[in-house]
Amino acid sequence: MSPTTMKKKIxxxxxxxxxxxxxxxxxxRHNLDQEVDLSLxxxxxxxxxxxxxxxDLGLVPVAILPQLAHYELISDYCIGASSPVKTVCIYSQCPIEEIETLYxxxxxxxxxxxxxxxxxxxxxxxxxxxxxxxxxxxNLGGKTAGVVIGDRCMGLEKDFAYVYDLAEVWMQYSGLPFVFAAWVANKTLAPSFVQKFNAALAEGLNQRQQLLALLPPQKQFSLEEYYYKNIDYQLDEAKRKGLEKFLQEGVELGLL
Structure with missing residues (x-):
């Protein structure tokens, strides 16, 4: 595929x-919001x-990769975890082996x-x-448990007797870190844009302390620990291996 024209916003x-x-x-900070049509x-x-x-490009769940006719991982950054991630968990009032329904x-x-x-x-x-x-x-309770992700997890553990951090359990199971979302394009983008885009991502990660000063504190949750310990933003070789294993097992089980 030929690179997309930069005259049209990505x-x-x-x-x-x-x-x-x-x-x-x-x-x-890089003013790239002026070059893209951004949606959250x-x-x-x-x-x-x-x-x-x-x-054209997204920070998207890696589970969709097998469904894309063409995709390119355009960055060495991701939303990943090499330890408990805190915001992707099964919440339950009973031990995992007693759960009858999982939402x-x-x-x-x-x-x-x-x-x-x-x-x-x-x-x-x-x-x-x-x-x-x-x-x-x-509605979670008794022998009904649920997978909950994202910001809604912050402080939620106090309401449940059992919390299973899925990044931590994946590490126990596979010995590998996990990639939840990656920067994926469904077409070839101009190399000049990709270079500028990755420079902006790198600066954002380097400026996490400045960002923390701008964000409101979260009750019963340390954003600083979350940004520096729980989330691992580097899409390194170990995470790529973890991603490959996840995709392989998901396809084998008919989940992807």
Whole structure:
């Protein structure tokens, strides 16, 4: 494919959660928001836009990669984790082996596939799988648990007896870190734009302390720890191996 012309704004979809704020901060500091048509979306909608060619580039759930006719990972940055991530968890009032129904977060693509892989292959369980809708968290209880992702997780652990961090469990299962979302284009973009884009992402990550000073504090949640410890933004070789294993197992189980 030939590079897209820069005369037309690149349509960019970014996850709207706090974990993407460093990237957004860098894009605005580099004035790249003037060169793109930017939309902030929940992960599932980021995925739909890239799949339906309503976006050219996105910070999208990696679970959609097998569905794309053509894709390019244009950056060495991602939303990943090499330790507990804190914002992708199964919340339950009973131990995992006693769960009878597991709700899957409607905002998610990668995390719900990850949860099902771990339920089947790590815990070797077979609860009823249910698709959640808005407001489902308040209905969790008894032997009904749920996968919850994103900012809604912040402080949620106090309401549940059992919390299973899926990045941590994936590490126990596979020995590899996990990639939740990556910068994916569904067409070839101009190299000059890609270079400028990655420079903006790098600056955003380098300016996390300045960003933290601008963001309101979160109750019962350390954003500084989240940005520097829980989220691992480097798409390094270990994460690429983790991504490959996730995609392979997801396809084998018919989840992707």
């Amino acid at each position: 349509r960019l979809s970014i996850v709207s959660y706090l974990n993407s704020k460093p990237f957004l901060y860098g894009l605005f 979306d929940i992960p599932a909608d980021c995925a739909k836009k890239l799949l339906n060619n309503q976006a 899957l977060d409607y905002q998610s693509r990668s995390s719900v596939a990850l949860a099902q892989i771990l339920v089947k292959k790590h815990w070797k369980l077979s609860p009823k799988i249910a698709q959640a809708s808005s407001g489902y968290i308040q």
